[in-house]
Amino acid sequence: MSRLPRLHSSPDRTYTTSGPSMSMLKRKATDDDEALDQPRKLPAIGASRPTRALQPSRTASNLAKAGPSLPKPLTKPQAPSLTRSTRGTSAPPATRPPPPTRPSATARGAPARTVRSVSGRVTDDKRFSELQEQLTSIESARAADAARVAQDMEAERSKVADLQANHLALSRELATAKTQELTHRRELVNASDEIEALKKKHSREVHDLEMDVKQRDREIRQVNEDLRLCRGDLDRERETVSALKSTLAQQSTAHLTLTTQSQALQAQMDAYARMVADLTAKLEAAERLGEDLKKEVEEAKKEVREGEAVRRRLHNMVQELKGNIRVFCRVRPVLPSDAEEEANMVFPDQRDNKEIVLSSTSESATGQERREVYNFGFDRVFEPKATQAEVFEEISQLAQSCTDGYNVCIFAYGQTGSGKSFTMEGGPTEDTAGMIPRAVDQVFRVTEEMKSKGWEYTMEGQFLEIYNETINDLLGAHDFDKKKHEIKHDPKTGATRVTDINVIQLESASQVRALLAVAQRRRSVAATMVNERSSRSHSVFTLRIRGVNVAGGPDGEQRCEGSLNLVDLAGSERLNVSFANGADKERVKETQSINKSLSALGDVIAALGEKGAAGPGAETKHIPYRNSKLTYLLQNSLSGNSKTLMFLNLSPLAAHLNESLTSLRFATKVNNTTIGTAKKARIS
Numbered sequence: 001m002s003r004l005p006r007l008h009s010s011p012d013r014t015y016t017t018s019g020p021s022m023s024m025l026k027r028k029a030t031d032d033d034e035a036l037d038q039p040r041k042l043p044a045i046g047a048s049r050p051t052r053a054l055q056p057s058r059t060a061s062n063l064a065k066a067g068p069s070l071p072k073p074l075t076k077p078q079a080p081s082l083t084r085s086t087r088g089t090s091a092p093p094a095t096r097p098p099p100p101t102r103p104s105a106t107a108r109g110a111p112a113r114t115v116r117s118v119s120g121r122v123t124d125d126k127r128f129s130e131l132q133e134q135l136t137s138i139e140s141a142r143a144a145d146a147a148r149v150a151q152d153m154e155a156e157r158s159k160v161a162d163l164q165a166n167h168l169a170l171s172r173e174l175a176t177a178k179t180q181e182l183t184h185r186r187e188l189v190n191a192s193d194e195i196e197a198l199k200k201k202h203s204r205e206v207h208d209l210e211m212d213v214k215q216r217d218r219e220i221r222q223v224n225e226d227l228r229l230c231r232g233d234l235d236r237e238r239e240t241v242s243a244l245k246s247t248l249a250q251q252s253t254a255h256l257t258l259t260t261q262s263q264a265l266q267a268q269m270d271a272y273a274r275m276v277a278d279l280t281a282k283l284e285a286a287e288r289l290g291e292d293l294k295k296e297v298e299e300a301k302k303e304v305r306e307g308e309a310v311r312r313r314l315h316n317m318v319q320e321l322k323g324n325i326r327v328f329c330r331v332r333p334v335l336p337s338d339a340e341e342e343a344n345m346v347f348p349d350q351r352d353n354k355e356i357v358l359s360s361t362s363e364s365a366t367g368q369e370r371r372e373v374y375n376f377g378f379d380r381v382f383e384p385k386a387t388q389a390e391v392f393e394e395i396s397q398l399a400q401s402c403t404d405g406y407n408v409c410i411f412a413y414g415q416t417g418s419g420k421s422f423t424m425e426g427g428p429t430e431d432t433a434g435m436i437p438r439a440v441d442q443v444f445r446v447t448e449e450m451k452s453k454g455w456e457y458t459m460e461g462q463f464l465e466i467y468n469e470t471i472n473d474l475l476g477a478h479d480f481d482k483k484k485h486e487i488k489h490d491p492k493t494g495a496t497r498v499t500d501i502n503v504i505q506l507e508s509a510s511q512v513r514a515l516l517a518v519a520q521r522r523r524s525v526a527a528t529m530v531n532e533r534s535s536r537s538h539s540v541f542t543l544r545i546r547g548v549n550v551a552g553g554p555d556g557e558q559r560c561e562g563s564l565n566l567v568d569l570a571g572s573e574r575l576n577v578s579f580a581n582g583a584d585k586e587r588v589k590e591t592q593s594i595n596k597s598l599s600a601l602g603d604v605i606a607a608l609g610e611k612g613a614a615g616p617g618a619e620t621k622h623i624p625y626r627n628s629k630l631t632y633l634l635q636n637s638l639s640g641n642s643k644t645l646m647f648l649n650l651s652p653l654a655a656h657l658n659e660s661l662t663s664l665r666f667a668t669k670v671n672n673t674t675i676g677t678a679k680k681a682r683i684s
């Protein structure tokens with residue numbers, strides 16, 4: 001607010017010339033005018049200056065002060081008195097020479113009085129005219145002063161008028177300012193309220209934002225965790241995809257043929273194929289001929305089904321003739337990493353490939369060189385140069401049996417590093433793919449073909465390992481399976497179930513391969529002195545297959561259920577080979593557990609052989625399946641209508657000769673065993 005000049009509140013205030021001069025007032029007014037443009041401080045309402053008494057005007061005082069220099073105001077000039085007593089104040093000063101003594105009238109006579117009176121009158125007239133002049137000048141000075149005073153008065157009046165006008169304007173301004181102040185105060189109050197409300201709103205918003213930020217932080221942490229898991233999954237998926245890609249590349253040119261089927265069966269099959277073609281042609285013709293020929297079509301269909309039943313019976317017969325338990329021996333090639341000497345192994349039977357002969361030389365006590373020769377015969381012996389495709393050719397029909405409703409079990413047995421995993425799982429390329437992926441491919445291919453004969457199949461798979469007599473799910477959600485699994489057999493259906501194990505519906509061969517890759521990574525692998533990445537557990541891949549034929553299959557059967565168990569056994573080496581120093585207790589425990597389960601497997605096979613040899617009536621013979629988790633799990637695949645194949649994998653190195661001989665003797669025992677109804681032809 002501007003600092004306005006304080007004005008007397010009373011309208012009748014009298015301004016005197018002792019107040020601020022005009023120029024000051026003007027300057028002040030100018031300052032005030034300028035100040036009006038600025039924010040001003042308004043005077044407090046009702047404040048007023050103390051009223052001052054009206055002062056004599058400067059002109060009057062000036063006049064008063066000019067006393068000594070100016071003649072005193074004059075009274076009206078009077079004629080001089082002729083008597084002393086009538087002498088007025090205008091008598092000449094005392095210093096004046098005393099007037100001549102007047103002679104009395106009697107004494108002086110008239111002429112004397114007349115002289116004296118004329119001279120006095122002349123003096124007085126002179127004096128009077130001087131006074132007259134003084135008076136005139138005084139009066140003119142006074143008139144001039146009066147005019148000046150009047151002028152000053154006029155100026156003061158106009159100033160007063162200006163000030164009053166100014167006062168009025170300021171009063172109005174004050175009133176306006178008050179109104180504005182009130183408005184501003186109201187606005188201020190409103191603004192304060194608004195600010196308060198805004199502050200509250202702001203603090204609410206800040207609080208909300210803080211909560212939001214915390215929520216976002218939590219979400220970010222969650223998202224980061226998800227991201228980490230996703231990255232882990234992605235890495236795993238990438239590995240799977242790369243494995244799948246390589247597998248796919250292998251499969252693109254894979255060509256598997258079934259050549260081990262007997263000539264007779266093949267001829268029969270061809271005949272039936274021709275017959276099916278004829279019947280199909282007849283069927284088409286019959287359909288064209290209409291309703292009358294439907295009966296013939298039905299008969300033709302029946303013949304097709306009967307043909308399929310005959311094929312199955314013949315196929316089964318061929319398998320049974322080959323023996324329900326068979327042993328294949330496979331020797332791995334010498335690897336670039338093998339530093340040791342090669343063992344002496346020969347394969348004399350080049351036509352049927354059923355023999356292997358090992359020989360060793362040692363020095364006798366007498367210093368003579370002693371040569372020992374060991375001759376073994378099996379259903380088939382594969383030399384180191386045998387390819388995966390050649391090996392699979394021999395087992396493909398066995399794998400196919402599971403689509404006909406049989407339980408099939410294929411083992412790989414042998415010491416660590418002898419090539420079990422290579423045989424069962426194989427390498428990443430198409431050529432090196434092992435028995436499991438090839439068998440799975442074949443099963444899917446066969447089930448596809450069987451669709452044309454009315455069969456619809458569903459398949460499911462599980463993959464587990466037995467490590468230290470504990471079952472571990474290889475297809476579980478996590479790398480380390482903490483669940484406790486139990487093996488349950490259904491005596492009515494002969495089905496085997498493992499509790500809490502992941503059983504996955506299988507839709508395609510590639511899906512199975514992806515699962516196998518995941519399972520393979522999880523297998524318990526530990527370092528030993530013999531093989532850097534030695535598998536110290538038994539892995540069991542089980543593929544269960546269920547077929548439904550609504551129209552009825554061979555022999556009118558409408559359902560069949562089979563299983564394919566592919567077992568990669570842990571290394572069979574003896575304790576003292578792997579752990580000569582016995583330092584690693586965990587490894588010693590592993591090996592003891594492995595040896596226990598492998599000897600339990602041998603015992604079960606031996607007991608089954610004894611039971612088979614005893615013939616009918618030996619049903620009650622005890623088979624020690626429960627002696628190990630492995631034999632208990634495979635109980636239904638080692639007896640009854642099951643078909644069992646054991647691969648004996650051998651190392652070609654001389655350093656492993658003793659282990660190889662131990663394995664060969666065990667395999668011979670198994671090979672000499674007869675299980676079930678079929679008699680195995682012995683060739684040794």
Ligand SMILES: Nc1ncnc2c1ncn2[C@@H]1O[C@H](COP(=O)(O)OP(=O)(O)OP(=O)(O)O)[C@@H](O)[C@H]1O
Pocket residue numbers: 331332333335384414415416417418419420421422423531533534535569570571649
């Ligand atoms: N037929 C073969 N052709 C080429 N390489 C082979 C063959 N058999 C085995 N190998 C190689 O020999 C090495 C050992 O084989 P593998 O791991 O299969 O032995 P293993 O018996 O399964 O051993 P473990 O008991 O430790 O699992 C591997 O490097 C494998 O690739």
